[in-house]
Amino acid sequence: MKLSNAAILIITLILCSTLLDITNADLSPQPSAQSPTSLATAxxxxxxxxxVRCALKGINSRCMKYCLMCCGKCSCVPSGTSxxxxxxxxxxxxxxxxxxxxCP
Structure with a gap:
């Protein structure tokens, strides 16, 4: 089976882009176990x-919705209920x- 030059070029480009993706992924910095971002995503x-923050606000309150949004962005939540x-x-x-x- 004989491959055309165009087919060989396409296969080469695909392989090169895949190798670049793998190389870039391996070089990207990994978050440390102590970083606030990793704690918030834990x-x-x-x-x-x-x-804890929304304990006095009721189970189905907007407090939890907004608190979770704020925690995701800020990676922290103040202690206590207010x-x-x-x-x-x-x-x-x-x-x-x-x-x-x-944030509540």
């Missing part, structure tokens, strides 16, 4: 922190379009 981190916003400046400073705090 199973249950945001659920646990937001569960206040302590200085523990997480990103959480404290994220505002809704109307200027009110986005």
């Amino acid at each position: 199973p249950g981190f945001c659920n646990n922190k937001c569960g 206040g302590h916003l200085d523990e997480c400046p990103c959480y404290r400073d994220w505002k809704a379009p109307n200027g009110r705090p986005k």
Whole structure:
């Protein structure tokens, strides 16, 4: 079976792009186990922190929805059910379009 020059060129390009993808993936920095981002993406981190934060707000409240959104973006949630916003400046400073705090 004889391959045309065009077919050989296409196969070569596919192989090269695959090798570049693999090389780039291997060189990308991996997050450390101690980074805040890895903690926020750890199973249950945001659920646990937001569960405490929204404990007095009711089970089906908007508090959990917005807290989880804020935790995902900021990688932290202030302790307690209210206040302590200085523990997480990103959480404290994220505002809704109307200027009110986005995070509970």
